[in-house]
Amino acid sequence: MRAVNTSPPAGHQVSRASSPHEYHARGWNLVWREVAAFTTGAFGSLVTREFLTIAVPLLLLWELLPRLGVVPKTLVPPLTTVAASAWDLVQHGHLAQHIVASLKRLAIGLSLALLLAFPLGVLMGWNPYLRKHLLPLFQLLAPIPPPAWVPITIIVLGVGWRMQTFLIFLGAFYPILFNTYQGVKDTDPRYLASARVFGASEWTLIRAVYIPHALGSVVMGIKIGIAMALVMLVIAEMYGTQIGVGRLLSESKEYFRIERMVVCMAILGALGWFLIEIMKYLEAKLALWRVGR
Amino acid sequence: MIEARRITKFFSVVNAHQIAAGVTAVLSASLTIEDGQFISLVGASGCGKSTFLEILAGLQAPTDGEVYIDGKLVLEPLPSTRREMDAYREKYRFLSPIANGLIRDNPKHDIAMIFQDYAVFPWMTVQQNVLFTLELRGVPRAERAPLAQRYLQQVGLLGSEDKYPSQLSGGMRQRLALARALSVEPKIILMDEPFAAVDAITREKLQDDLLRLWQDTGRTIVMVTHDLDEALYLSDAIVVFSPLPGTIRNRLPVEVPRPRRRDSAELAELRARIQAIYHYDMHGESEYVG
Ligand SMILES: Nc1ncnc2c1ncn2[C@@H]1O[C@H](COP(=O)(O)OP(=O)(O)OP(=O)(O)O)[C@@H](O)[C@H]1O
Ligand SMILES: [Mg+2]
Numbered sequence: 358m359r360a361v362n363t364s365p366p367a368g369h370q371v372s373r374a375s376s377p378h379e380y381h382a383r384g385w386n387l388v389w390r391e392v393a394a395f396t397t398g399a400f401g402s403l404v405t406r407e408f409l410t411i412a413v414p415l416l417l418l419w420e421l422l423p424r425l426g427v428v429p430k431t432l433v434p435p436l437t438t439v440a441a442s443a444w445d446l447v448q449h450g451h452l453a454q455h456i457v458a459s460l461k462r463l464a465i466g467l468s469l470a471l472l473l474a475f476p477l478g479v480l481m482g483w484n485p486y487l488r489k490h491l492l493p494l495f496q497l498l499a500p501i502p503p504p505a506w507v508p509i510t511i512i513v514l515g516v517g518w519r520m521q522t523f524l525i526f527l528g529a530f531y532p533i534l535f536n537t538y539q540g541v542k543d544t545d546p547r548y549l550a551s552a553r554v555f556g557a558s559e560w561t562l563i564r565a566v567y568i569p570h571a572l573g574s575v576v577m578g579i580k581i582g583i584a585m586a587l588v589m590l591v592i593a594e595m596y597g598t599q600i601g602v603g604r605l606l607s608e609s610k611e612y613f614r615i616e617r618m619v620v621c622m623a624i625l626g627a628l629g630w631f632l633i634e635i636m637k638y639l640e641a642k643l644a645l646w647r648v649g650r
Numbered sequence: 651m652i653e654a655r656r657i658t659k660f661f662s663v664v665n666a667h668q669i670a671a672g673v674t675a676v677l678s679a680s681l682t683i684e685d686g687q688f689i690s691l692v693g694a695s696g697c698g699k700s701t702f703l704e705i706l707a708g709l710q711a712p713t714d715g716e717v718y719i720d721g722k723l724v725l726e727p728l729p730s731t732r733r734e735m736d737a738y739r740e741k742y743r744f745l746s747p748i749a750n751g752l753i754r755d756n757p758k759h760d761i762a763m764i765f766q767d768y769a770v771f772p773w774m775t776v777q778q779n780v781l782f783t784l785e786l787r788g789v790p791r792a793e794r795a796p797l798a799q800r801y802l803q804q805v806g807l808l809g810s811e812d813k814y815p816s817q818l819s820g821g822m823r824q825r826l827a828l829a830r831a832l833s834v835e836p837k838i839i840l841m842d843e844p845f846a847a848v849d850a851i852t853r854e855k856l857q858d859d860l861l862r863l864w865q866d867t868g869r870t871i872v873m874v875t876h877d878l879d880e881a882l883y884l885s886d887a888i889v890v891f892s893p894l895p896g897t898i899r900n901r902l903p904v905e906v907p908r909p910r911r912r913d914s915a916e917l918a919e920l921r922a923r924i925q926a927i928y929h930y931d932m933h934g935e936s937e938y939v940g
Contacts, residue, residue, distance in 0.1 A: 486744045550709045551769035555786045555834055556757030558750050565782060569773040646773045646814040 398641075399634040434616040439623075442616040450605075456624060459590060459602040462518070463628070466525025467579075467586050474533035474582075475575065482541025482571070483563055492538070499531045503585065504592055516597025521590075528589035529582035536578025540571030576640045583632045587625060602628075652683040652706060652838065652870065657715035659701050674895035675701040678715070681889060681898060683872060685837070688864055690881035691874045692924070693891025693899075694931075699874045700766055702896065703840050706872065707763045709748055719759045719838070755786045759838075762831035766842040766874075770815050770826050776802065777811035779826060783833045798833070805829045805859070820847035825856070832863070841873040845880065853877075854912075857884060865908075878924055882917045883910055890924060892931050900927060 402408065420436040422428050434442075446452040481488045506527055514520040544567050552566050594603030602624050609617035659676040675698035683689050691699050704710045706717055708724040717724040725747060729735045750756055770779050780798040789797060802808055805825040815823050824847060831839055844860075845853045861884060864871055875881050881888050885904055892899040902924065906916045 484744070545769075547765060547767065547769040548771060550704070551763070551765055551771075552782075552786075553709060553748060553750060554707050554757070554761055554763045555783045555830075556750055556755050557786055558753055558755045559745065560753045561755050561786065566771070569771075572773075644773070646816060 395635075395638050398638055399631070432615065434619060439616045439619045442614075443620045443623075446605075446617070446620060451600075452605075452624075455600055455602050455605050456628075458598075458600045459594070459628070462521050462525055462593070462601065463586055463590055463632075466522050466589070467529050467582065469522065469526045470529035470533055470582060470586070471579065474530050474578075475537050478534045478537025478575075478578075479541050479563060479568065479571075482538045482544075483559070483567055488538075488542075495531070495534060499535070503528045503589055507592060507596075511596060518598075520597065521593035524589045524593040525586045528585035529579075532581035532585060533575070533578040536574045536581070537571060540574030540578075541567045543574075544570045572643055573640070576636055576643075580633055580636050583636070584629060587629050591625065651685055651718075651720060652681070652872070653718040654679060654681045654702075654706060655716050655718070656680050657702065657705055657712045657717065659698065659705060659710065660713040676705070676712075677895040677897045679891075679896065679898045680715075681901075683870060685870055686868045687887070688871045688885045689873070689887055689889060690885040691872065691889045691891060692876070692878060692881050693896065694893045694928070695876070697891045697893050698896025699891055700842050702891075703763070703842055703872065703874055707761055707840055708758060709763075711747055719761070722759070724759060755788070757786070757834070760836050761838045761840060762834050762836035763840040764827045764831050764842060764844050766846075768815075768823050768827040770823060770830060772815050775812050775814055776807060776818070776826055779815070779830055780833050783830050787834050801829045801833045804832065804863075821849070821852050821856075824848060828856075828860075836869065838870045838872070841871065843874055843876065846876065853880070860884070878921055879912065879917075882920055883912055888920075888924065890927055899931065 403412075416436055419433075423430040423433045423435040443452070477491070481491055503524065506524065510520050510523055514523055548566050548570065549562060552562055557565070590601075591603040591606065594601040595607050598604050602621050606618060606621035606625075609615075609621060657676055657679045658674070661673045661675055663671055663673060665671050679702060681689075691702065693699055701710065705712050706724070708717070711725045712727050714727050714730070716727060729738045745752065750758060771782070774782060777795075777798055780801055781794050784794045784797055785791075799808070799811075802811060805828050807822065807825055807829060810818065810822065815826065818826065824844060828844065831841075845856055848856065857880060860871075863869075873881075873884070882904060887901055887903045889901050890899040891897070902920060904917075904920060906914065910917065
């Protein structure tokens with residue numbers, strides 16, 4: 358019945374139940390199927406034949422060029438050295454703890470940003486009166502590059518988790534705010550009019566018209582927010598902590614452990630990739646109606 | 651009863667060369683529609699019919715004039731002096747005059763409207779679209795689903811409940827818009843070119859359905875259309891708009907007894923008269939007699 362042809366643009370596949378029986382799966386069954394769908398969607402684009410023809414030669418070059426002495430081995434550690442270093446970090450360097458610590462910071466900073474920026478964006482997009490009061494403030498503050506906030510944040514909040522959380526929050530806040538605002542403001546007036554004739558109050562309009570209409574740009578804002586939050590994570594972890602992937606990175610720099618630096622970079626990249634894949638998946642789930650077009 | 655008194659609507663627009671220009675979309679249009687009547691509005695494209703309809707629905711404030719529905723003012727007209735305008739702005743600074751209130755759903759008048767491009771919500775399935783208007787009408791949650799089924803069945807959309815509008819054909823979207831309008835059980839239905847996007851055979855079927863529905867329920871229907879035959883076949887009276895600025899040119903009663911035949915001679919004669927009016931307005935030649 359709901360056999361929607363789901364082929365979202367980004368080239369990832371979301372397999373959807375086709376028979377009513379499958380569709381009504383509950384509990385673990387459902388969780389399992391969602392996870393499977395997500396995994397095929399996320400990794401599907403990595404293990405296509407087309408991409409492998411690019412990726413495998415690149416990885417081979419990475420391994421061979423330093424080994425053959427084409428590039429200095431001390432500056433460009435080969436793939437296997439990096440992998441060995443990663444394994445070493447897992448066994449003796451508490452890599453898992455570093456990752457968990459960074460993820461926690463990201464999660465708190467991002468959640469705070471979302472909790473504040475989303476409602477604010479909706480309010481400013483919905484009501485011109487509120488917009489005129491609030492928008493100029495954010496338009497003045499937003500152009501300040503988030504890293505420029507670091508010194509004053511350290512002085513005001515001290516070095517520690519509060520300053521780290523705030524910096525990550527700051528990176529994610531403006532992209533989510535402005536994308537939400539724009540998406541809500543651009544809501545097609547015809548939809549508003551058609552809900553109004555039937556008596557929709559402003560609250561109902563926000564709930565049932567503005568927000569569903571803006572969902573796509575909200576998700577877009579969160580994606581940009583994630584990227585910015587990662588930037589701020591690396592910067593924030595340079596100060597006042599012993600644990601975290603960003604911390605590990607700056608530490609490796611001090612000890613000139615290039616292979617460790619590469620491991621950290623790979624982990625940060627993977628983190629960002631993974632979070633963005635989650636957003637893509639949510640987007641495909643939430644904005645099912647767009648897909649059929 | 652709908653009473654539109656000397657409705658004028660002026661749009662100020664800035665054109666591509668940054669020069670302010672104005673369009674008078676509707677000029678001093680007065681129209682009275684009795685309860686239970688079926689009225690069609692016809693006129694050249696861009697002559698202000700949709701604008702007029704939206705003013706009747708209270709979705710746009712007229713620049714001048716008032717609309718009364720059952721004696722109740724729909725929207726106050728825009729003020730004309732600067733002082734009054736400032737006061738008006740101050741009064742509506744937080745909520746726009748067309749808003750229905752902040753929290754509680756409550757239609758101001760007993761009206762449903764079908765828009766020229768339907769404006770059904772693309773993010774809701776067919777069923778959810780109807781459930782939504784039922785919710786706005788204040789139907790208790792438990793009763794909504796069976797009611798929605800009933801309205802969808804009335805327009806022949808059973809079996810497509812779980813589809814999204816983007817997966818429907820133009821005609822099906824049209825019928826969804828109709829089901830949505832019917833589901834609020836309004837006294838007045840305003841329709842803006844409802845059958846423009848469907849093929850001739852489906853259109854005749856939909857027209858007959860609409861006619862039956864109108865005769866069964868005694869609703870007031872105001873319909874904008876480009877199809878003269880449709881207007882003649884369905885309506886009690888046809889209101890002819892002149893080209894821009896849209897004024898009401900004529901109101902022609904269609905006094906042909908129902909059930910009508912689409913090819914009856916009386917309708918053909920009326921049709922010729924309306925076409926003569928069109929011709930006169932376009933070319934300024936007086937072929938029009940009587
Ligand atoms: N929001 C607006 N701003 C400026 N001009 C407008 C606006 N809405 C309508 N107009 C102008 O008002 C005139 C009447 O528009 P309207 O949509 O009412 O025409 P219509 O009779 O419904 O045409 P059609 O039969 O093609 O649907 C047009 O010339 C249009 O350009
Ligand atoms: Mg129109």
